[in-house]
Amino acid sequence: MGVKKKQRPRQNLAAGRPPTVQRPKSITRKATKSLIGKIHVLEKRRTQAVAKGDVTEEAAIAAEIEALGGLQKYQEASLQGQREDRGGDSSRVLLDWLKDSGISPSVLGDDGRLRMLEVGALSIDNACSKSGLFEIQRIDLNSQGEGILQQDFMQRPLPKDDSERFDIVSLSLVLNFVPEPRGRGEMLRRTLEFLQASRSYPSPSLDPLFPSLFLVLPAPCVLNSRYLDEERLEAIMSALGYSKVQSKTTQRLVYYLWKLDTSKAVGRQEFAKKELRAGGSRNNFAVVLKQGG
Structure with a gap:
């Protein structure tokens, strides 16, 4: 009877990779x-x-x-x-809006790329990153890799001048993660500090859109809340100096592009947590805005 040869364990390259590079299931x-x-x-x-x-x-x-x-x-x-x-990258909606407005890398030119602050960035490979339209600074509370600064937007140092400000701030599925209504209002107010006060854009097609805030929320936050609806959200944003220039609603998400009028003084109107729609199936998502933040 022959002696059985010891079989070597099969080599598995994936098993040898450190946990930090394994793709989540x-x-x-x-x-x-x-x-x-x-x-x-x-x-x-x-x-x-x-x-x-x-x-x-x-x-x-x-x-x-x-x-x-x-x-x-x-x-x-x-x-x-x-x-x-699962619905894809939310920044594709923003790019579609810009494309419809005739904005492209050729319109911006070599030195005219738009500066974006992406709050809650999860990837450096989203549609905006590949578009050629933006120079992007990415931050997140828990950075997922190189190219994303680990930083709390609410603790980010305020800009000293326009060289440290942006043409657009992206809050895609970020505001809904703030646990308290007043904190959400403070986050929206804080975006004002990070947008350009004045800039001469290379094309007139950019003026109606920038500086701006790209805001994405789960659809139920606006469509099925006791305390927030479309009219209420527009009133809050208007009090901050924003006007809605684009919006889109899907089954899962609502998308907005809000243009900031930097010449308009921020209103002193307050918005408390007030029931707008009754019903046991409603959620409690709310945005509270106080004077002075």
Whole structure:
């Protein structure tokens, strides 16, 4: 009887890769939605515990968030949502609007690229990054790689002059992650600090669109909230000096391009949390705007 030769284990290159470069497993749309919803609720409860000074409750909720995977898992779920079979990259909508307005790299010229601040950036390979229209600075609370600065937008140093400001700020699925209504209002107000006060654009076609804010929200935040509807959102944005120049609604998302009138003084109107639509099936998403932020 012959002696069996010891078989060498098969080499698997993927098994030898460090965890940081392994691609996250795909999760279903239902699981993605569930995870994001759970983390949103927990973040809101955690913020409320902080406001009450309840350290024990805050720690317990933080542990729950960590058990779900924390911000890392939230971002993985968001990246899943950017896949083509999940609706794709939200910045494609912005590019379609610009294309319809006749804006292209040739119109901008070699030195005329638009400066974008992308808040909550998940990738350096989205449609805007590949368009040739933008010079982009990307920030996120938990950077997913090179080219994305780990930074909280609310803590980002304010610009000293227009050389540190932008033609457009992108808040794509960012505002809805802020746990408190007043914090959302403060974030919208803070965008004003980062937009160009004046710039001579290379083409008249750019003037009606910039400086601007690209805002993307889950559709239920506007379409099915007790405290926010389209009219209310427009009133809040108008009080900040913004006017709506483009919008699009899909089953899952609402997209807006808001143009800032830098010559218009910011209004002192306040917007409290006020019920606009009753009904047990409504969600509680709201934006509260106070004078002075």
